Amino acid sequence: MKARVTITLKPGVLDPQGKAIEGALADLGFADVASARQGKVIDLELSATDEAAARAEVGQMCEALLANTVVERYDIAILA
Numbered sequence: 001m002k003a004r005v006t007i008t009l010k011p012g013v014l015d016p017q018g019k020a021i022e023g024a025l026a027d028l029g030f031a032d033v034a035s036a037r038q039g040k041v042i043d044l045e046l047s048a049t050d051e052a053a054a055r056a057e058v059g060q061m062c063e064a065l066l067a068n069t070v071v072e073r074y075d076i077a078i079l080a
Contacts, residue, residue, distance in 0.1 A: 002079040008039035
């Protein structure tokens, strides 16, 4: 079973990398970009066969290591 974790900064948390991306896109002529936020994606391959158990286990991984839950939020997608 495969899982994809998408981690992004919580709303209101400053995102200097997002601002840099926003500025670089504007410099390249992409003037329609009003805002940019960056994040990360982590793909995991699990031996679990039960989707609910896999989601719970990945949630524990996020809380323990993968995400800084003070400033980041995460979304788990089970890709089966």
